Each structure stands twice: as structure tokens, then as C-alpha cells.
Amino acid sequence: MRITRRLFGAAIGAAMAAGIALPAAAQSASQALTAESVITQIQEEGVIRIGLSLFVPWSMRDVNGELIGFELDVGRQLAEDMGVEVEFVPTAWDGIIPSLLAGNFDVIISGMSVTAQRNLSVNFSDPYAFSGLAVLANTELTEGMSLEDMNSPDVTFAARRGATPAAVIAEKFPEAQLLLFDEDGASTQEVLNGNAHASMSAQPGPDQDAARNPGVVYVMGDQLFDARGEGFALRRGDPDALNFFNNWIAQQWRSGWLEERHDYWFVGDDWSDQVAQ
Numbered sequence: 001m002r003i004t005r006r007l008f009g010a011a012i013g014a015a016m017a018a019g020i021a022l023p024a025a026a027q028s029a030s031q032a033l034t035a036e037s038v039i040t041q042i043q044e045e046g047v048i049r050i051g052l053s054l055f056v057p058w059s060m061r062d063v064n065g066e067l068i069g070f071e072l073d074v075g076r077q078l079a080e081d082m083g084v085e086v087e088f089v090p091t092a093w094d095g096i097i098p099s100l101l102a103g104n105f106d107v108i109i110s111g112m113s114v115t116a117q118r119n120l121s122v123n124f125s126d127p128y129a130f131s132g133l134a135v136l137a138n139t140e141l142t143e144g145m146s147l148e149d150m151n152s153p154d155v156t157f158a159a160r161r162g163a164t165p166a167a168v169i170a171e172k173f174p175e176a177q178l179l180l181f182d183e184d185g186a187s188t189q190e191v192l193n194g195n196a197h198a199s200m201s202a203q204p205g206p207d208q209d210a211a212r213n214p215g216v217v218y219v220m221g222d223q224l225f226d227a228r229g230e231g232f233a234l235r236r237g238d239p240d241a242l243n244f245f246n247n248w249i250a251q252q253w254r255s256g257w258l259e260e261r262h263d264y265w266f267v268g269d270d271w272s273d274q275v276a277q
Contacts (some may be wrong), residue, residue: 037240038106047085049105050075053093055160055184056205057265058111062274070265071109074128077257078109078248092182094162097121101235107245108233111202113164113226123236125245127229128252129262131202133165136188136209137220141197147221150198151175158187158196165200168226191217200225204266211269 042048052059052071059069067088079086089105100108100122111131114124135147142150149155151173159166161180169178179196181187188209190196198220200206206219232245252258265271 037238038234039238039241039244042082042084042106045084047087048075048079048082048107049087049089051089051091051096051100051105051108052110053091053096053183055111055201056275057208057271059088059090060275063276068271068274070129070261071111073261073265074258075109077252081248093160094182096162097233100233106234107241111230112233113228114231115164115228118233121236122233123238123242124231124233125242126249127231128249128258129230130228131230131266132224132227133168133200134203134206134224135198135200135220136191136206136217137198138191138194138196139216139218141194142220145220147223150220153177155198156196158190158199160184160187160201164226165202169200172225208269208272212272 050071052075054060057069059067059071062068067090072088075086075088087105089099091099091104093110096108096110096112097118099105108122109128111129112118112124114127118124135150137145137150150157153175155173155175156177156179157169157173158179158181159169161182163184166178166180169176176197179187179190181190184199184201184205187196187199188201191199192209192213203224210218232249234241234245249258
């Protein structure tokens with residue numbers, strides 16, 4: 001019995017020690033995660049670096065070469081609320097996720113649609129914008145054609161390299177030819193010049209292009225492709241950053257600020273005289 005009591009006492013002591021050690025270990029792990037979070041880095045350096053790619057009206061250069069657009073408003077407000085400076089890092093779209101993973105900037109805020117494939121490489125915040133893709137077609141080249149007719153080897157689409165429209169075109173119109181460019185503007189220009197039958201991009205971009213070029217291009221059909229949300233993209237394994245960005249986005253939705261800024265850039269065109277036509 002004496003041995004049994006000793007063993008029992010030792011077991012109780014071990015359990016008590018473990019009970020103390022487990023919360024301490026959890027606290028230590030939590031502190032380590034916080035210290036490694038990009039949020040901590042941003043606070044220590046006093047600047048948030050945002051990766052983006054240029055496409056109207058998400059982010060673009062005005063007539064003076066300065067960056068303007070929906071993403072710029074979002075990034076500047078985010079930095080102000082964090083009490084830090086902001087640095088925007090324009091990056092080619094097909095290299096923007098590798099650049100994030102390489103540490104060239106802290107977060108991607110660039111109209112990036114949340115997809116399962118991208119989610120294998122990065123984490124996404126809750127959506128801060130919602131959009132769908134429409135087909136912008138050259139009036140002369142597509143006369144008498146329907147969306148169904150566009151799935152033909154005789155049809156050429158133009159799209160931004162590595163972006164969601166390129167993938168959707170390849171899926172929905174697999175028989176068509178696809179020209180790839182580094183910027184949305186270049187693919188739209190191909191359609192305007194008659195070098196491509198159509199392009200695809202997020203609304204209201206196609207509607208705005210059609211309004212600026214009546215008789216030259218038009219939005220084909222009323223179908224929106226790949227309607228989904230756009231989120232901030234950040235490196236995986238950073239729950240503190242994901243929590244902060246999600247809470248910030250939720251607050252901006254509740255206040256109406258995100259909707260107001262989105263409507264300014266995507267519904268109205270009061271900004272159009274700031275950029276070269």
C-alpha cells in the first residue's frame with residue numbers, strides 16, 4: 001500500500017506539473033506566433049508594404065503618373081487606421097503571389113479573386129469587394145455572333161496574363177485562341193484595334209469601356225462569369241494578421257466606407273478625367 005500511495009502521489013504531482021506546463025507552453029507558442037506575425041513587423045517598421053498590379057479602376061496611374069484607384073483608397077485607409085505609412089509595390093500579375101511569398105511586400109490588395117487554387121499558396125481575408133466578369137466584344141468582328149458562337153478556333157480573346165479572366169476564358173471558350181498581356185489595358189486595346197474579337201474583365205470595367213467607345217465595342221450578352229469576392233492575400237500561418245484584416249474589413253463594411261469607395265470607382269466615372277483616355 002505504501003508503494004501504491006507513493007506511485008499515486010507521484011502521478012498526482014506529474015499531473016499537476018503538466019497542468020501548469022501546458023498553459024505555459026500554449027502561452028509561449030501564442031507569444032511566438034504574435035512576434036512572428038506580419039502585423040508585428042508592420043508596427044515595428046512603421047510601414048505596410050502592399051503589392052498590387054495595375055488595372056482600371058482598381059489601381060492605375062493618373063495623368064501625372066501618380067497611383068490612384070480603389071485599391072489605393074483601401075490601402076491608404078488601412079495604413080491610417082494602423083497608424084503607419086504605406087508603400088505600394090506595383091508588380092506584374094503573374095509574379096505577384098511569388099513576390100508575396102518571397103517577402104517583397106506584406107500583403108496583396110489587388111482585386112484578387114478568392115480561388116481554391118490560390119488558397120493552396122496564400123491565405124485570403126474575407127471579401128472587401130465583389131464583382132463578376134463580362135465579355136467586351138469588338139462590334140465589327142462579332143456582328144451577328146452570340147456568346148455560344150465565341151467558342152470557335154476562328155475567335156481570338158485577349159486577357160491579362162495569370163489573371164482570373166484568362167482562366168475563365170480557357171474554361172468557357174476552350175476552342176478560341178487566347179492572347180495574353182501583362183495589363184488589362186493592353187488586352188482591351190487589342191479589342192479596340194480589331195486585333196482580337198473580345199476580352200473579359202470585371203464589371204463595371206467592360207460597361208465603362210463600351211460607354212467610352214460607342215459603336216466600336218459593346219458588352220456581349222448579360223451573363224456574368226465567375227462572380228465571386230476579392231480578398232486580401234497574405235502569407236500562410238499568420239492567424240494574427242488574418243484576424244486583423246478580417247476585423248478591419250468587417251468594420252469598413254458596417255460603416256459603409258467600403259461600399260461608398262467601391263461605388264465611386266466602379267459605378268460612377270467622376271474620376272475618369274484624372275487618367276489618360
